[in-house]
Amino acid sequence: MTLSIDDTTACLDGLLRSRGSVRAFRDEAVSRETVLEILRVASRAPSNSNTQPWQVYALAGKAIREVEGAITAVFDSGELPPPHHFPTPLPEAYGARQADFAARYYQALGIDRMDAAARARQTRRNFGFFGAPVGLIFSIDACLKPHSWLDLGLYLQSVMLAARSRGLDTCPQVSFAPYHAVIAPVLGLPEGQVTVCGMSLGYRDERAAVNGFETPRREVGEFVRMMGF
DSSP, rough: OOOOOHHHHHHHHHHHHOOOBBOOSOOOOOOOOHHHHHHHTTTTSOOOOOOOOOOOEEEEHHHHHHHHHHHHHHHTTTOOOOOSOOOSSSSSHHHHHHHHHHHHHHHTTTTOOHHHHHHHHHHHHHGGGGGOOOEEEEEEEOOOOOOHHHHHHHHHHHHHHHTTTTEEEEEEEEEGGGGGGHHHHHHTTTTTTEEEEEEEEEEOOTGGGGGGGOOOOOHHHHHHOOOOO
């Protein structure tokens, strides 16, 4: 069946609006075939000169537990400094939005932002993919330039939308990136590959308050300059 333009628009808009970063999942398996189907259809994402620079490691069951165990051992030991995903200082506009997110996030979890131990326990849950039945680790050749990383970002977005269209939810997680040295030997990443991020994949737990908060988006006029219209 071919959808009309209006139906296609409504479908895509609905997927974009319903996508969110889910951090609590139901104990319900996702089949190997479904995961492969999502990753396959997402590979239609564009890339510079069709280089398709992404590599994906799809994990379930024992594989998730092995990655989680390796990372949490390092996390708990304090051997690595806290990851810094942003420059210091973070420009004011970005910092304000980051602070707003943190306030909403910890409020939904019932965690006082001054409670460092509780925040650390929640951060630790990243490494078990928040209890999702499927974990994805994305890597790229370290020699590639920022435009190829952009291509990987387009693939990530395609994965999230393909998952959402099948009634699944995701959470992209940069928290895995600082642990490349731990992840690489567990998953057998070849030399020259670098871990970019992880992603949780599964069925949203509707009862979890952490899945209920929403983050605002800027009005289009704040970030778009229309010229020649």
